[in-house]
Amino acid sequence: MSDMISVEEFRSQAAAWLAANLEPAEEGGGRRIRGVDHYTRGSVVPERALQKKLYEAGYAGIAIAKEYGGQGLTPAHESAFLSEAADYRMPDFGVLGGTTFGVCLNTMLVHGTPQFLARHVPPILAGDRLVVQFFSEPGAGSDLAGVTTRADRDGDNWVLNGSKIWSSGAYYADWGMCLARTDWDQPKHRGLTWFAVPCDAKGLTIEEIKEINGDTEFCQEFFDDVMIGDEDRIGDVNEGWRVSQTMLVFERGAGRPSGASGPITPGELAPDLVAMAHHLGRTDDPEVRQLIAEAHTNYFAQRQLSARIAGLLRKDPGNSGVAAYGKLAAGTFGPRRGKIGMRIGRAGALAWDPGDRDGMEASLNYLNSRVQSIAGGTNEVQRNGIAERALGLPREPSFDLHRPFREVVRESGGEWKPPTA
Numbered sequence: 001m002s003d004m005i006s007v008e009e010f011r012s013q014a015a016a017w018l019a020a021n022l023e024p025a026e027e028g029g030g031r032r033i034r035g036v037d038h039y040t041r042g043s044v045v046p047e048r049a050l051q052k053k054l055y056e057a058g059y060a061g062i063a064i065a066k067e068y069g070g071q072g073l074t075p076a077h078e079s080a081f082l083s084e085a086a087d088y089r090m091p092d093f094g095v096l097g098g099t100t101f102g103v104c105l106n107t108m109l110v111h112g113t114p115q116f117l118a119r120h121v122p123p124i125l126a127g128d129r130l131v132v133q134f135f136s137e138p139g140a141g142s143d144l145a146g147v148t149t150r151a152d153r154d155g156d157n158w159v160l161n162g163s164k165i166w167s168s169g170a171y172y173a174d175w176g177m178c179l180a181r182t183d184w185d186q187p188k189h190r191g192l193t194w195f196a197v198p199c200d201a202k203g204l205t206i207e208e209i210k211e212i213n214g215d216t217e218f219c220q221e222f223f224d225d226v227m228i229g230d231e232d233r234i235g236d237v238n239e240g241w242r243v244s245q246t247m248l249v250f251e252r253g254a255g256r257p258s259g260a261s262g263p264i265t266p267g268e269l270a271p272d273l274v275a276m277a278h279h280l281g282r283t284d285d286p287e288v289r290q291l292i293a294e295a296h297t298n299y300f301a302q303r304q305l306s307a308r309i310a311g312l313l314r315k316d317p318g319n320s321g322v323a324a325y326g327k328l329a330a331g332t333f334g335p336r337r338g339k340i341g342m343r344i345g346r347a348g349a350l351a352w353d354p355g356d357r358d359g360m361e362a363s364l365n366y367l368n369s370r371v372q373s374i375a376g377g378t379n380e381v382q383r384n385g386i387a388e389r390a391l392g393l394p395r396e397p398s399f400d401l402h403r404p405f406r407e408v409v410r411e412s413g414g415e416w417k418p419p420t421a
């Protein structure tokens with residue numbers, strides 16, 4: 001018989017610990033605005049301390065094996081903790097919270113060797129290692145298998161050269177998960193390998209990129225003879241495409257533990273939009289009322305869809321076709337909500353008085369709303385995925401699928417070419 005603590009007992013222990021040790025959540029969940037609330041190495045210092053507190057008390061990595069610093073419990077224990085923790089102030093690492101704990105850690109757990117996991121997982125759980133994703137490149141985004149950053153074997157080491165771009169939060173990350181080409185004679189999907197790279201590695205330069213919302217969350221990286229050990233490889237050599245698939249499914253929302261228990265309810269009526277309508281004296285305007293109702297309905301429908309997709313993915317974790325539906329919904333409703341905010345805010349969402357957070361929020365939400373339709377795979381790419389992998393329609397025609405990548409690069413006349421063998 002298992003001596004594992006029951007979920008209910010774990011929940012009541014967690015509730016007592018949370019009440020004794022954590023601060024209550026900020027009003028409105030601390031509503032951070034992308035583009036205004038800039039995260040820095042300094043601003044995440046208290047968040048790291050908070051994460052360490054959770055880790056030391058046994059509330060980080062609840063469903064992760066004990067040998068990797070976790071608690072060896074089940075996702076149900078983790079969900080119980082998250083639902084109790086919803087009323088408390090939890091660590092906020094900005095965009096790196098999602099990439100570290102939602103995407104990179106989960107991917108490492110699927111593909112890392114026990115030795116790799118023993119070295120990397122405990123510092124991640126303890127808040128000492130925030131991880132950024134290095135996959136997109138100036139010449140490879142939707143066509144991710146076309147990356148040309150290279151990793152060449154040098155004894156027990158690998159030498160990385162090339163450039164990555166759009167890496168969210170790289171400037172305050174500790175490590176990156178990097179996709180590189182390790183075999184140019186294989187077709188594009190077969191010569192790829194993933195590595196973990198320290199952000200302070202010699203030869204790695206990280207440059208911030210100014211964005212339309214005024215922030216500099218994105219970065220471009222330049223790898224100039226960056227040397228890393230083979231022990232920091234993730235997955236088998238040339239099997240990187242399998243790892244990429246896992247990562248993209250996590251990126252599209254799979255495996256995210258949910259603190260919600262019980263049925264999903266419609267929740268509060270679009271509180272930020274209602275507040276803005278009040279502020280502008282537009283609550284009686286029929287158009288505004290319609291728009292608020294639309295935003296609220298979309299939000300509810302999207303949460304229902306996400307819950308259904310999460311359920312399907314729990315049964316079939318690698319199903320990227322199913323994951324694509326959730327990502328497409330976010331990429332469709334996100335931009336629509338951004339437009340709704342602008343239509344309610346009118347001129348006040350284009351120019352606002354100092355301190356008027358409503359106007360600023362509507363404007364930035366609009367500028368930021370494309371994030372969800374591009375990041376982690378564009379809407380068009382999700383539609384392709386649904387067509388091919390969920391509906392079984394014919395694959396997109398492709399001229400380079402079965403040819404050695406070396407030939408594809410040579411014929412494309414790209415400036416940066418691999419050396420000949």
Ligand SMILES: Cc1cc2nc3c(=O)[nH]c(=O)nc-3n(C[C@H](O)[C@H](O)[C@H](O)COP(=O)(O)OP(=O)(O)OC[C@H]3O[C@@H](n4cnc5c(N)ncnc54)[C@H](O)[C@@H]3O)c2cc1C
Binds near residue numbers: 137142165169378381
């Ligand atoms: C907010 C944000 C955060 C991001 N964070 C990261 C990160 O942390 N790390 C990282 O590595 N990358 C990151 N990215 C990059 C992101 O993954 C890429 O922008 C995305 O995959 C699209 O690639 P691209 O920008 O090169 O566009 P392209 O691939 O050049 O696409 C341009 C247009 O062509 C369309 N298109 C391309 N191929 C097809 C096709 N086969 N069929 C139909 N239409 C097609 C696209 O849908 C798009 O509209 C981020 C992007 C954003 C917006």
